[in-house]
Amino acid sequence: xxxxxxxxxxxxxxxxxxxxxxxxxxxxxxxxxxxxxxxxxxxxxxxxxxxxxxxxxxxxxxxxxxxxxxxxxxxxxxxxxxxxxxxxxxxxxxxxxxxxxxxxxxxxxxxxxxxxxxxxxxxxxxxxxxxxxxxxxxxxxxxxxxxxxxxxxxxxxxxxxxxxxxxxxxxxxxxxxxxxxxxxxxxxxxxxxxxxxxxxxxxxxxxxxxxxxxxxxxxxxxxxxxxxxxxxxxxxxxxxxxxxxxxx
Numbered sequence: 001x002x003x004x005x006x007x008x009x010x011x012x013x014x015x016x017x018x019x020x021x022x023x024x025x026x027x028x029x030x031x032x033x034x035x036x037x038x039x040x041x042x043x044x045x046x047x048x049x050x051x052x053x054x055x056x057x058x059x060x061x062x063x064x065x066x067x068x069x070x071x072x073x074x075x076x077x078x079x080x081x082x083x084x085x086x087x088x089x090x091x092x093x094x095x096x097x098x099x100x101x102x103x104x105x106x107x108x109x110x111x112x113x114x115x116x117x118x119x120x121x122x123x124x125x126x127x128x129x130x131x132x133x134x135x136x137x138x139x140x141x142x143x144x145x146x147x148x149x150x151x152x153x154x155x156x157x158x159x160x161x162x163x164x165x166x167x168x169x170x171x172x173x174x175x176x177x178x179x180x181x182x183x184x185x186x187x188x189x190x191x192x193x194x195x196x197x198x199x200x201x202x203x204x205x206x207x208x209x210x211x212x213x214x215x216x217x218x219x220x221x222x223x224x225x226x227x228x229x230x231x232x233x234x235x236x237x238x239x240x241x242x243x244x245x246x247x248x
Contacts, residue, residue, distance in 0.1 A: 001055040001146065001168075003046045004103060006113035006125070007074050008036035009067040013118065023216045026119075028066075035070055038114025042174035044184055045144060046112055047078045053146070056080050058106070062089045062098045068200065075195035076187030082198070087205035090213075092124035097208040099125070100132035108169070110151075115140055115173035123173075130171035138164060142177025 011017065011031045018027040035043070049055040059074040060083040061067045071082040085098040103111060111133075116123035130137035142161070143154035149168045154161050156177070172178075187195070229237045241248045 001049065001053060001110070002106065002108045003049060003055050003057050004106065004108040004111045005039065005043045005046050005057060005059045005074070005079065006099060006111065006129075007039050007043070007059045007061045007071060008114065008117040008119070009033050009061055009063055009070040010036045010117050010119040017219070019217045019219075023218065024214065026217070033066075033070060035073060036114050036117045036119075038116060038118070038175055040114075040184055041176055041178050042112035042114055042172070043074055043077060043079065044179045045174065047185065048179070049146065050078065050080075058083060058108070060085070060099065060102060062087060062095045062205075064088060071200060072195050073187060075198045075200070076191040077185045078191065080198065082200040084200065084202050085205055086202050091210040092122045093128060093211035094208050096125045096128035096132060098205050099129050101206045102203065103129070103133055109149075110146070110168055111135070111171045112174055113172070115175045126171055126173035133169070133171065135169045135171050136166050137171045137173070138166070139173035141172045141174050144172060144174075144178055 010033065012034050015031045017031075019025060020027045043057075043059065046055070046057045050057050057079045058081050059071055059079045061071055062085040064086070068084060071084060075082055083102060085102065087094070087098065089095050099111075111129065113126045113129070115126065126139060127137055138153045138155055140155045141153050142156055143163075145152045146168070151166050151168060151170055152163065153166070153172065154163045156175075227240065229240065238248070
């Protein structure tokens, strides 16, 4: 079984975010980048299939040379090889187009991706990728079992969980639950040393134009000052909630 895991190169959630060029572009200066957490859940599940069922695991990213350290971390976690599609990831449509071309050429049985990336939270790529490929698609996946070409998956729905059965080939949008946070892997020294010798292939992009363009970004408004009310002064609290907060 050949597994392709899509890896997004995203800012660490503790990074201070700024914008440049009239708030039209993200400022990467001083920002630490990591594997997208949802993709890390997907990679960890792929590693389980590698160890238990002998699957091969390839990781892929659409981006420039700055994303290679993130791919190397995925290799250190245990992926067999990596692919970088050499183009700027300008929007979800372009990314899905590039990924689809690699999947077609590589004959992968299953593609695992995070349900969304934590930078732009578009949530578009896995579904569009499945459409371009003509593969079945399961999103918000919290459980995955594969027996030959038969797949049993579970996903979150409003108010509960849905269990599905389908067949390979397949695209999965993963989230927490497909593995738990305690199962995530930290690269050890041996993994880091081995990652240096594993192949990282750079492929050129296919012709594709982005379908959406970012006009500008705006940070959330600063939180207002907190007004404390004495626990015994219920009347003042009701007045503030009614006249200032306007929630009652």
